[in-house]
Amino acid sequence: MRACRFERGDHVSWNSEAGRVRGTIIRVVTSPIRFKGYTVHASPEEPQYEIQSDLTDHIAMHKGSALRKLASRRKR
Template sequence: MPKACAKPFHRGDHVSWNSEAGRVRGHILRVHTKDVDYKGYTHHATADDPQYEIKSDKTDHVALHRGRALRRLKH
């Protein structure tokens, strides 16, 4: 069973994550607690292990990540 994030993230939180281009920053748009189809791929999510929909600060790119891939940034 996947380990849940100790402190869940919420809509509006400012977070960062690793991408192929390096560290990216963005804000959480939505928290998905059920499977979601995005860009032709099903992202599995549960209430205990949600997927976070995040919009990049620089490029407006939207990505989905689990909480364990994210780091909360200070305001």
């Protein structure tokens, strides 16, 4: 199963220990990096996404397969 592709600015949701979380993609990662003490094994074929939570300042990193795209939010 091929994961969905997302872009910076997309509004997405994902499961966490606290339940479903919503946020905005702030960076698309396409090469291995260190994130919060872990190696993120991203590549152009399998990017990972850095996401900022809508409700907190929490930043998370997820594979596309863990994310669900939400309807676009319009900024005023």
